Amino acid sequence: MIEIRLFGAMELLVDGVSLPLGTPKQQVVLAMLAVRPGRLVSVEELVDELWPERPPPSAVANTRTYAANLRRTLDGTAATKQLLVRQGAGYG
DSSP states (O other): OEEEEOSSSOEEEETTEEEOOOSHHHHHHHHHHHTSTTSOEEHHHHHHHHOSSOOOTTHHHHHHHHHHHHHHHHTTSGGGTTSSOEETTEEO
């Protein structure tokens, strides 16, 4: 069973075991995806959320790195393998 806790301390539980969520920005990526299940979240939307004022020149590359690190964590268990996939210009 997969459980994502977004209120209080953010937590991702798989069969009762907490998975490491990485950096705060990586956690923002997970939160954005969690609140939009079944919907593609574009890299542009993620960049806007991660850097609301002025994104750095490396914003798109950094966002893809956060998503890749998160995907690596999720792909580490059978229950969450392929839970996060890149689709065109976004993630779902």
